[in-house]
Amino acid sequence: MTETTGYSGGGFVHVKNPHLDSMEEDILYHLDLGTKTHNLPAMFGDIKFVCVGGSPNRMRAFAQFMQRELGLAGAGEELPDICAGSDRYAMYRAGPVLSISVSSGLLSITVSSLLISISHGMGIPSISIMLHELIKLLHHAKCRDVTIIRIGTSGGLGIEAGSVVITDTAVDSSFQPRFEQVVLGDVVVRSTELDKDLAEELLACSREIADFPTLIGHTMCTYDFYEGQGRLDGALCSFSSEKKLEYLRRAYDAGVRNIEMESTAFAALCGLCGLKAAVVCVALLDRLQGDQIRASHEVLWEYQQRPQRLIAAFIRQRLGLGPAGRSQH
Ligand SMILES: O=P(O)(O)O[C@H]1O[C@H](CO)[C@@H](O)[C@H]1O
Numbered sequence: 001m002t003e004t005t006g007y008s009g010g011g012f013v014h015v016k017n018p019h020l021d022s023m024e025e026d027i028l029y030h031l032d033l034g035t036k037t038h039n040l041p042a043m044f045g046d047i048k049f050v051c052v053g054g055s056p057n058r059m060r061a062f063a064q065f066m067q068r069e070l071g072l073a074g075a076g077e078e079l080p081d082i083c084a085g086s087d088r089y090a091m092y093r094a095g096p097v098l099s100i101s102v103s104s105g106l107l108s109i110t111v112s113s114l115l116i117s118i119s120h121g122m123g124i125p126s127i128s129i130m131l132h133e134l135i136k137l138l139h140h141a142k143c144r145d146v147t148i149i150r151i152g153t154s155g156g157l158g159i160e161a162g163s164v165v166i167t168d169t170a171v172d173s174s175f176q177p178r179f180e181q182v183v184l185g186d187v188v189v190r191s192t193e194l195d196k197d198l199a200e201e202l203l204a205c206s207r208e209i210a211d212f213p214t215l216i217g218h219t220m221c222t223y224d225f226y227e228g229q230g231r232l233d234g235a236l237c238s239f240s241s242e243k244k245l246e247y248l249r250r251a252y253d254a255g256v257r258n259i260e261m262e263s264t265a266f267a268a269l270c271g272l273c274g275l276k277a278a279v280v281c282v283a284l285l286d287r288l289q290g291d292q293i294r295a296s297h298e299v300l301w302e303y304q305q306r307p308q309r310l311i312a313a314f315i316r317q318r319l320g321l322g323p324a325g326r327s328q329h
């Protein structure tokens with residue numbers, strides 16, 4: 001069975017589950033949020049940007065960075081973890097954004113959030129659980145026109161360490177643009193198409209940031225960091241260095257420029273639920289040159305900031321704020 005992407009009208013998030021309508025309450029267990037315990041429209045209804053990434057510290061640093069970049073109230077202050085009651089994922093909000101409007105003589109002040117950043121852990125099972133609950137959260141909150149971006153790290157393929165790859169298509173380990181989900185024992189094949197216009201918009205924003213290379217390419221998503229990515233340095237390895245290089249070169253020839261562990265599931269779930277999605281990952285090394293990540297913590301930290309700086313430039317542009325004067329940490 002094949003399911004395809006369906007962006008649909010209204011800009012709403014689409015949950016494709018008829019059972020949800022008949023539920024009295026929806027408990028988003030791993031986020032420690034729920035429809036009866038929290039006023040989700042009030043908390044999240046104005047969210048326009050959702051950024052996700054593997055580690056809680058990175059996502060907290062990103063939310064703090066965005067507070068500064070967008071000149072939001074509370075910049076420099078500690079941010080509370082919205083999902084603190086669950087230690088599975090962490091969620092931070094950049095805001096509040098205060099908007100004041102006058103309608104029919106009435107002054108109305110709205111305090112809203114513009115952006116949330118959430119950690120998803122490592123690998124497809126972890127990001128899938130988070131995305132099911134996040135997408136339901138955006139649906140219950142009646143969010144519209146949400147853009148979701150995964151900002152991550154990856155192994156590069158034939159590109160310089162520190163390069164940033166914007167994914168045009170997420171592919172599996174056979175270089176196919178598909179995500180296979182087993183449902184009731186059957187394999188359901190889902191499209192891993194990402195929003196091409198969004199990828200181009202991000203590439204255009206990267207021209208503002210001259211100090212690292214940014215490119216568009218395919219991203220290969222694997223179920224494992226070691227054998228699954230053709231590494232010779234895991235606890236198990238049954239192939240030669242020649243076989244590894246032959247596989248990685250075939251991936252390169254198929255258009256793959258980086259390798260990570262979440263993009264196919266991310267593209268499939270977001271696409272099916274009508275979310276405009278992008279994947280932006282920095283390459284920590286060139287896998288044609290080696291397997292071990294040898295860069296210092298300082299260098300790796302700076303690499304991790306590169307996708308964040310690109311996303312900050314993108315959001316600033318979307319908000320009409322113009323180029324950042326302060327995009328360095
Ligand atoms: O840097 P993040 O976003 O955590 O993602 C990448 O890093 C992890 C492996 O080190 C995998 O989850 C891979 O997808």
Ligand SMILES: O=c1cc[nH]c(=O)[nH]1
Nearest residue numbers: 153154155259260261
């Ligand atoms: O090589 C790498 C580096 C980061 N993340 C991955 O999944 N692979």
